Structures are given as C-alpha cells and as structure tokens.
Amino acid sequence: MPNKSVHTFDVSNVSKIFGQGKNQTVAVDDVTLYVADEEIISIVGGSGCGKSVLAKMMLGLYPQTSGEFLYRGAPITDQRKHWSEVQSVFQDPFSCFNQFFTIRSQLKDAFGILPERLSRGEVEDRVDEALLAVNVTPKDIEGKYPFELSGGQMQRMLLARIFALKPRVLIADEPTSMVDACVRANILDYLMKLKEELKMTIVFITHDIGLAYYVSNRIFIMHEGKMVEMGEPDQIIQDPQSPHTVQLLDDIPDINRQWIKR
C-alpha cells in the first residue's frame, strides 16, 4: 500500500494560461483535485471549459503555468516513461492515426511504448484479442487504412489500442462521442472489466453527464476553467448546487421528459 497521501494524480492550485498580456486565455483556473488509485472520476463540462486541457496536462503534454501537478508523488518529466503507464483515448480518432499506414501495423507499433519487448507472435495475438474486445473481426480491418473506416469504427480502433497496451491509468477524452448507444454500452462494459482485471484508474472527460453518472465514483463539474462542483454521482444528479450543473442536467435529451418545444 503506497503512502496514503500519494494518489495517482495530486493536483493543487494548478492554472494553465495560454498567450500573454491582452491575448491571454486562462484555460484552467486554480484547480485542486486528486485521483485515487483504481478510481473512476469524470470531469464534465461544456465545450471550451478547459476539461481537455486538464486531460492533456495529466498526459504530460502541457506543463502547468502555476501550481503543483504530481503523478504518483512526482512531477511528470520523462514523457515516454509516463506514457508507458498513462494512456489516452481522444475525441477525434482520425487525427490520431497516420493515414499512410494500415491500422493493424499502427496497432502493432503501439507496443513500442512498453518497456518490455514482446515477440512478434505475442504482439499479433494481443492485437487480435483487442480487436475482438471492441467488436471488430480482425479479418475486417486486414490491410485497411484509416480513411476506409467510418468514424465509429475508428473510435473503436483507438479503444482497441488501449485494450492491447493495458495501461495503469487511462485518460478518456470523450471516448464514446462518436459511437452509437449499443457500442457505447459495450465499450463501457469492457472498460469496466478491464478496470477490474488490471486495477486501472480511469479519468473520463465528457460532456455527457449521463455517462459520467453511470460509470464514475466521483464527478467534477467544470465551467470556464474552474471546478464549480464535485461529489458523488447521486449527490450531483439529485441535488445539484451549481447553476452550471443544473444547466448541464437540463440540456440532456432524456426520453422521459419534455426537452424542447417545437
């Protein structure tokens, strides 16, 4: 058991400012939070609220402007080492794959980030296994390039990459925004299974509070760079305190209540 005060992520008073002087944009404004081991948290907010910037900071892609950002008690210095443990799924799958190589070869290349070397056969087996996990028959993508697949299929390819690499921490930035409800339920199911198996920590970044409610242990609501509310899912859904949370809940098209007048 690690030291109790050391979590997967310890974020204290972190701000991220882009630009300077008149053009400066405060993307993340004085955020403090922690992510415990094996926990699933969701960061929820509308577009432009800074949730993706926070996700990129967790991946070590941006340094913070001020504050302290720790991964397992130490600042993120070596990105490659960091990425062997912390992996991500992004919003737009097309910008994540190289158009000039087949998907299968790119899935195999992903194993280069791992510290241990696997044999060629092992890599092939793990790729097949991962593809089946996301409901894709390996034969279907044999020899295919990214542009030959639909958006939803590409999203599943990104997830297949995660299932193949089996990281300790997963930062999922809108992982299911492009897939339909059935596949989404499938993917969530498998993520939960994987979490159980590998004791994975998951940070969901989403605007879909319904998804957050279903999967997470804690929910954080972000608005214009600030954390405006945090708590257990039931508490957030049943007794929202911040007007921004109320707005987010109100804007979900739920099938059981009036949403918009025509």
Add this chain to the structure above:
Amino acid sequence: MATFEVENLSLHYLTRFGQKIHAVTDVSFTMEKGEILGIAGESGCGKSTLVNGLMGLFIPPLHLTSGDVRVAGESLMNRDPKDIRENVLSQKVSMIPQGAFNALNPTRKVKDIAFDVIHAHDHGEHTKKEIYERLEDRFDLFGMDTQRVLNSYPIELTAGERQRSVIGISTLLNPQMVIADEPTSALDVTTQKIVIRMIFDLLEKGIFNTMIFITHELPLLRHVADRIAIMYAGEFVEVGTTDQIVFDPRHPYTQALMGSVLSTNPEQKNKKPFTIEGAPPSLTQAIPGCRFAERCPKVRPECKVNIQSMRMVGDRQVRCDYAE
C-alpha cells in the same frame, strides 16, 4: 403528391478489385411537407451512404443498384453530378454535413464561403453588394453576432457557431428538403440544444419545410423527429412514429438499441444497459436470411434461412416475421 419519395433504393460501392459492397438495400419511404423523419442506426450501417444516394450525388466508388428518389415528382437518379450540383443541391435538396470544421474551407472567411453558394446559382443577376446584404439578413436570424461571424475564418469560431454557420449556408437558397447528417454529434449538450432550437426556428420561418435527421442518438430523435426509421446493415428494420419506436419497439434490434440508452434517472442507475454481442455482417456477399440473425437474442433456426421483408404490424413497418 409526396414532397419526397424513395422507392426501393439500393446502393453499392464498387471496389478497385471489382467487388461490390451492398451498403444500402431496398430502402423505401415517403415524406409529406412539414415532416421530420429521424434515421438511427449504428456506425457503419449505411446512414451516410444513404444520404449521398438521396441527393442523387453518385461519385465513384458509389453507384446506384436500383430504385428511385423523387423530389416533388422530379427524379434524381441517373443524372450527371454536374447537373445535380447546378440544379438540385442547395436549391431543392440540401445537406447539413457531419463535421462542420471539415465542411468549411479553412483559408476563406465565412462570408466568402456563403457568397459562393448564392453566386454559383445566381447566374449574375445580382451584384456583389446585394448578395452580401442578403447574407447579412439571413445570418441575422441565427442569433449570433452576424458581423463578427461573417468576417471570421472558420478556426476563429466556436464549434456551435461553426455548426450554425454551416446550417445557415446549407439553407441559404431556401431548399424544400434538408438532410442533416449527424448535425450535433460533435457538440456538447448545451450547444446541441441551441443548434436544435435554431433548426426548429428555421422550420417555423419556412426556410425549409421537410427534414431528414440522421443520428445515432435515440434520445435526441425522441424530441426532434415525427417518425423514426431504424437502420441495420443497410436495411430499414423498423419504421414508425416516434412514440411507437421509443416507447414500444417491436423489432429485436430496436429493442436492443432502446435498452442500451443511458439515463440520468436515479431509479434506472443499476439497470444494466443492454448490449448486443458480435458485429454486423459483412455486406460483400448476399446474406441468406435475416441480417440481424447472428446477434439477435430472439433468433429462431428459420431466421438464418428466410429473408425477412418489411411487413405491417399495426400501422408501422417491421422487417421481422416474428415481431408481434
């Protein structure tokens, strides 16, 4: 006469190895003026292919297998792409594309992109100034800062403004019929609501009157559409009114789709969303029986042999011999 008629439309892709992929099979429906038809289905089921077919825009490798599409009686099939672009698109049928960012030329201002749409169909009847004035009048309806949006490059706008601009540009020439292909799936819930409100607003003002709304999000269709068609592996499997599909689905696939919707209702939190195992069939060869048979929870042995055809169950259409 119906505003929009689709008769047994089948479309295929021809690969460079001469293989045919039957992406859309036997789709038929008619739409009356003022109606919104929702089309839902999982990714890769042929929704976007259908959109191209409905506009009569056949750019290889997409080809027409058989069938007909008519707008106010005028057939769009077997016509030259140039003819379609000049005389049909934007004027009679218009499409709102999926990714607003990819639909706008990043090196040009919004007003110039919009100008081209009017200019291309105007045959030099109006001066530049008149066209720009017309643009401004139209963009004033959208509830945005008109001057700033028109004078911006796409990258300078927020996702919501971009999507609203694209909708604005698509409907500049008052088409009767609009086909919206996932217009809100890249937006957050708050912006999504703003965009839907704008679409309703345009409908009310009569800028267009009939719409096909394509999405994979069923809860959204519940609020937008009058009728819903569920698509699976290139076929419509169930067509009915919104209430019928959402609250009383009959086809096993529709039932599975509805069962997988996540709700924020606390009573349903512990209800596990329904998932369907397996993948949709490959469409490169003819499938002997029901296309959903492999994954269907209610499958019977005869399903894998008998081709299912659309039949009426009450006043809705279902493509399943055993649905009650």
